[in-house]
Amino acid sequence: MEERGMMGRRDFLLNLGVIGGIVxxxxxxxxxxxxxxxxxxxxxAERRIRVGTLTSLxxxxxxxxxxxxxxxxxxxxxxxxxxxxxxxxxGCQVKWLPQEEKFFCPCHLGYFDANGVNVAGPPPRPxxxxxxxxxxxxxxIFLPLPEQGGIEA
Amino acid sequence: xxxxxxxxxxxxxxxxxxxxxxxxLREPVPYHMNFWWFALGGTPLILLGIQVATGILLTFYYVxxxxxxxxxxxYIQNVVPFGWWIRGIHHWGATLMILTVWxxxxxxxxxxxxxxxxxxxxxxxVGLLFxxxxxxxxxxxxxxxxLSYWATTVGTNIFKDVPVVGPLxxxxxxxxxxxxxxxxxxFFSVHIGVLPTVMVILLAVHVLLLRVHGVSELDPKDTxxxxxxxxxxxxxxxxxxxxxxxxxSLAILFPPPLGELANPASTPLHIKPEWYFYPVxxxxxxxxxxxxxxxxxxxxxxxxxxxxxxxxxxxxxxKRDLSVVLGSLVAVTVAAAMVWEAxxx
Numbered sequence: 001m002e003e004r005g006m007m008g009r010r011d012f013l014l015n016l017g018v019i020g021g022i023v024x025x026x027x028x029x030x031x032x033x034x035x036x037x038x039x040x041x042x043x044x045a046e047r048r049i050r051v052g053t054l055t056s057l058x059x060x061x062x063x064x065x066x067x068x069x070x071x072x073x074x075x076x077x078x079x080x081x082x083x084x085x086x087x088x089x090x091g092c093q094v095k096w097l098p099q100e101e102k103f104f105c106p107c108h109l110g111y112f113d114a115n116g117v118n119v120a121g122p123p124p125r126p127x128x129x130x131x132x133x134x135x136x137x138x139x140x141i142f143l144p145l146p147e148q149g150g151i152e153a
Numbered sequence: 154x155x156x157x158x159x160x161x162x163x164x165x166x167x168x169x170x171x172x173x174x175x176x177x178l179r180e181p182v183p184y185h186m187n188f189w190w191f192a193l194g195g196t197p198l199i200l201l202g203i204q205v206a207t208g209i210l211l212t213f214y215y216v217x218x219x220x221x222x223x224x225x226x227x228y229i230q231n232v233v234p235f236g237w238w239i240r241g242i243h244h245w246g247a248t249l250m251i252l253t254v255w256x257x258x259x260x261x262x263x264x265x266x267x268x269x270x271x272x273x274x275x276x277x278x279v280g281l282l283f284x285x286x287x288x289x290x291x292x293x294x295x296x297x298x299x300l301s302y303w304a305t306t307v308g309t310n311i312f313k314d315v316p317v318v319g320p321l322x323x324x325x326x327x328x329x330x331x332x333x334x335x336x337x338x339x340f341f342s343v344h345i346g347v348l349p350t351v352m353v354i355l356l357a358v359h360v361l362l363l364r365v366h367g368v369s370e371l372d373p374k375d376t377x378x379x380x381x382x383x384x385x386x387x388x389x390x391x392x393x394x395x396x397x398x399x400x401x402s403l404a405i406l407f408p409p410p411l412g413e414l415a416n417p418a419s420t421p422l423h424i425k426p427e428w429y430f431y432p433v434x435x436x437x438x439x440x441x442x443x444x445x446x447x448x449x450x451x452x453x454x455x456x457x458x459x460x461x462x463x464x465x466x467x468x469x470x471x472k473r474d475l476s477v478v479l480g481s482l483v484a485v486t487v488a489a490a491m492v493w494e495a496x497x498x
Contacts, residue, residue, distance in 0.1 A: 105420070
């Protein structure tokens with residue numbers, strides 16, 4: 001027998017259906033809205049790009065941007081290394097200080113040595129390094145380049 | 154149609170009890186509300202009205218897409234008749250709004266007006282402070298000059314160190330991994346749509362709570378009263394006129410700079426955010442990323458729930474009014490960090 005104040009089976013199922021339906025519909029819409037607001041977060045695949053020749057590269061650091069990805073080439077003798085020129089602290093672009101042979105980030109005064117190692121200031125880790133391949137005189141690096149098309153600044 | 158017929162025509166179609174509606178306007182408020190420095194909450198409200206009006210006008214010409222955004226602002230500033238005036242007022246209005254929100258908060262703090270039973274209104278007020286700062290941040294990011302671009306880069310990157318959901322927040326704020334056209338449209342949408350909505354809702358609750366609690370007394374012995382309308386409203390109208398005078402003077406004497414067009418490949422040598430973020434900026438220069446984030450987060454947490462923290466302090470040290478000492482210390486430290494950042498490279 002049904003007690004006063006307690007919900008009957010019929011009412012319980014009705015409430016469950018109505019509230020459950022609202023929750024599922026709202027949740028489903030919310031998930032889709034979130035997917036709409038959060039575009040792809042995966043780093044694009046690396047692509048092998050020819051960036052110049054060894055003979056044309058001086059011993060100074062050379063800053064370049066390809067496909068919106070900024071990087072810096074550092075030559076020491078016959079060895080070339082490629083670093084991301086984006087500071088690992090909060091994402092500003094580093095500059096090269098030729099006298100001190102260091103990278104310097106103007107935003108929060110972070111310093112990296114010529115090997116990209118963080119040596120002073122707030123940067124938490126070294127500069128990201130990109131793989132370099134030499135073929136004769138040609139320099140190739142592997143850059144995470146976004147797909148062609150889409151909206152980009 | 155006679156006067157009586159006209160009256161019944163309108164009362165039939167708009168069956169509103171005007172007497173009842175006028176009741177809140179006639180509320181007596183403490184005498185000290187006659188002085189604008191004790192009624193500083195009204196100043197950012199007037200400034201918000203000015204910001205909404207000038208902001209709507211700016212959207213008639215602004216293009217939220219790089220690099221046209223920069224060009225459209227140059228056009229507003231240099232070509233559109235009185236564009237310099239509208240933009241100047243909007244720029245300086247934002248600055249004054251942030252300044253007066255802080256001053257209002259400081260007044261509430263020092264006079265202890267956040268204490269029982271007004272704790273919730275402090276909380277709403279902190280929400281309004283955050284919304285005001287977010288208005289400032291998204292606003293100057295829209296110019297798409299070097300300061301905008303790098304402030305957006307740094308400002309959004311701060312969130313990447315948040316445990317677990319950091320990358321998600323970063324992607325949500327930027328509309329992708331990097332600062333792109335998606336970021337600009339997002340910031341524009343937040344600046345002119347999301348934040349005004351949030352602010353109006355919070356303001357409605359803030360003012361409602363203020364009215365149901367009544368204005369806090371400064372001196373319980375002072376029983377003098379003025380009427381909200383017209384006495385206090387008149388004070389606010391005078392403040393409004395002075396504000397327009399100040400804003401126009403600032404727009405003429407110190408027109409907001411346009412800066413250089415954003416260059417994602419090169420951060421300028423000397424880059425700083427707007428003055429109201431100087432304390433955070435100085436803090437981030439002093440400490441590593443995670444420590445910076447945790448420290449700033451803790452500060453904001455204590456600020457938000459200050460009425461609760463104050464309650465604990467009162468229980469532990471019942472004979473000392475530590476809140477005023479602590480509050481003054483924090484205010485002086487923040488002001489010192491601002492001055493340090495403004496005058497030291």
